[in-house]
Amino acid sequence: MDKNNVMANDETVAARIRGMMKESGAHLEGHFKLTSGLHSGNYIQCALMLRYPEFAAYAGEKLAERLAPAKPEIILSPALGGLIIGHEVARALGVPFIFCERQDGIMKLRRFPHPGNLRFALIEDVITTGKSSRETAQILVEGGADWVASASIIDRRSENTMDEWDLISLWKLSFPLYEEDSCPLCKEGLPLVKPGSRKD
Numbered sequence: 422m423d424k425n426n427v428m429a430n431d432e433t434v435a436a437r438i439r440g441m442m443k444e445s446g447a448h449l450e451g452h453f454k455l456t457s458g459l460h461s462g463n464y465i466q467c468a469l470m471l472r473y474p475e476f477a478a479y480a481g482e483k484l485a486e487r488l489a490p491a492k493p494e495i496i497l498s499p500a501l502g503g504l505i506i507g508h509e510v511a512r513a514l515g516v517p518f519i520f521c522e523r524q525d526g527i528m529k530l531r532r533f534p535h536p537g538n539l540r541f542a543l544i545e546d547v548i549t550t551g552k553s554s555r556e557t558a559q560i561l562v563e564g565g566a567d568w569v570a571s572a573s574i575i576d577r578r579s580e581n582t583m584d585e586w587d588l589i590s591l592w593k594l595s596f597p598l599y600e601e602d603s604c605p606l607c608k609e610g611l612p613l614v615k616p617g618s619r620k621d
């Protein structure tokens with residue numbers, strides 16, 4: 422495909438993902454406090470979309486297509502958010518899937534042997550700051566594995582953060598984020614909701 426076709430295809434995929442989020446009720450509108458502490462009028466709860474296996478499979482296949490050139494030999498995700506999509510990506514690529522989980526606040530590879538010096542890709546549902554993604558990937562890197570790619574269904578990184586980090590995503594969110602002091606939704610007096618906080 423030439424560059425224009427690739428871009429048109431990316432837009433088609435993003436439109437499908439947006440449609441699936443709406444249809445599954447995963448795209449919530451209101452007044453939300455995100456895990457970063459910032460406020461927003463939009464919140465995406467990916468689990469609501471991923472509960473439909475055909476939607477999860479679609480997202481997994483599209484991420485796998487984009488990851489394939491990096492030739493990952495194993496997929497790694499952090500629990501819980503990355504479990505379903507990581508598994509779908511691994512299935513589409515025909516490679517194993519493993520996950521890390523928090524134990525006493527520390528990310529650990531509890532249930533699996535370290536895969537050694539394999540090439541691995543890190544998969545998440547949503548990436549906001551990338552902090553827990555890095556923490557997760559570091560566990561395999563420290564044992565000699567090669568971190569070749571990262572991907573998430575949604576890229577929610579704010580502008581100018583982690584520009585150096587090459588992240589594959591299906592939908593780059595551009596909803597405005599507000600500091601509490603200058604949040605127009607707070608000024609309107611809309612009740613603030615704190616959805617699914619990342620304490621796990």
Ligand SMILES: [Zn+2]
Nearest residue numbers: 460604606607
């Ligand atoms: Zn607010």
